[in-house]
Amino acid sequence: MRVLAAMSGGVDSAVAAARAVDAGHDVVGVHLALSRAGGTLRTGSRGCCTIEDALDARRTADLLGIPFYVWDFSERFREDVIEDFISEYQAGRTPNPCLRCNEKIKFAALLERAIELGFDTVCTGHYATLIDSGDGLELHRASDSAKDQSYVLGVLNADQIAHTYFPLGETPSKALVRAEAEQRGITVAQKPDSHDICFIPDGDTRGWLAEKVGTATGEVVDRTGSVVGTHEGAHAFTVGQRRGLKLGVPAADGKPRFVLEVRPVSNTVVVGPKEALAIAEISGQRFSWAGPAPKAPEFECEVQIRAHADPVPARAFVSSDGVRVVPETPLDGVAPGQSAVIYVGTRVLGQFTIDTTVSAVPVDA
Structure with a gap:
């Protein structure tokens, strides 16, 4: 070969x-x-x-x-x-x-x-395995769970998997x-693993983005729309972030607040309590299957939203509009743009880019 x-x-x-x-x-x-x-x-x-x-x-x-x-x-x-x-x-x-x-x-x-x-x-x-199910090659987790990289391979399609060797x-x-x-005798035997984003080697994503797209003063608001601070560019924030918030108005309960939503059109950042980061449902229109597609439009699965996050039992719903996943327990700090990789056991079934999220905590809670 x-x-x-x-x-x-x-x-x-x-x-x-x-x-x-x-x-x-x-x-x-x-x-x-x-x-x-x-x-x-x-x-x-x-x-x-x-x-x-x-x-x-x-x-x-x-x-x-x-x-x-x-x-x-x-x-x-x-x-x-x-x-x-x-x-x-x-x-x-x-x-x-x-x-x-x-x-x-x-x-x-x-x-x-x-x-x-x-x-x-x-x-x-990459640390991942391929298994021939009889219906085609399937992508599965690696034997070493600590090094498993199947999450970042969830975007592979059946044809790509057929020409891949791990x-x-x-x-x-x-x-x-x-x-x-x-x-x-390989000289890189003890070479450190690479971390961070390769094209931002100093790790300063916020500074790198500010250099590329500039800064623009905007408002930081709470879930009711009340202004609680200002910022220099919504692009510098991501859901779940706590550091870097310039809040002039403390929360009524004195607890720290986290980024819940980024609204680029109005250059607004929405903040709230940590509990409001709990997500009861995610969905997206851009999806792909890593091998044979699921045979039913609704099925039990596990969903993983970060490379090193724990998978969460869930139920998936597939339609012409995309994929919707309802986890058994709320997901924490999910941001639109992240990839949700769907597993059935050790098998990577596919993935979708998260477009929308539904909070498990009502605004008036």
Whole structure:
């Protein structure tokens, strides 16, 4: 099998490529250049896709004895991930850029080019597993629950899953992957995992957004519409946020207040008590299925709204209008723009982008 190994420069993709070679596949390594800033350097665990990462990937490819290339996807990344991130915040939504990168870059643009060049599959270091159900391949959680990355892969469709290879999915722990890398002589065996948003390596999302879209003074109001403070740009806030609120009027009960809603058209931020963050229902129009679609329009499932959140038992309803999910217990601090990934057991059934939420706490409560 001809395998294109996506090599980020980290230990996971390095070991995944090595296992593909061990399995006897015809492997070619590729690193995706996602930034036009060629001198970008990595700082500890912040950032990824830097020039240092490309060099680390090349060293691993040389060790494995496989061809290696760097492909410039910076323009596609800018359009599909960075600009999408900015526009979503401007619309008062909270996007997940890593999930969007998987959808638009690693398993769309990269896979499309791989197939055009005659490769059978793309190999990555993601922690997830694929199971052939007889009706088609299904995407499932990884054996290591602490490293499971099935949430950010929930955007994959059946065709993409059919051309995907996850050699690390059955590995019980990341420690074993690092130990294997050490044994193989891979230099990035102890390289820190990347955190934060890769194109905002200093972690200052608020400052980065202010630089891109500017600032504009607006009002902070409570759930009744009373003005309780001001802000310098609604795009800098997200649902569930507590820090950074400039509130001149304290709550009647003296308790802290949290962001409940962002209204970009009026440049208004709505705040309220922590209890009001409880969400009884979520829904969205943009959805996809990770393999065979559900056979019934209504079914029991579990829903996960963040990469490292616990799944919550729920009931899903599918129609021509989209997907609606009612959890057994309220979800906490859900923001429009987030992705809700639907599971049935360990299987990733699909996902949808959250458009609307229904609070479990009435305004007059």
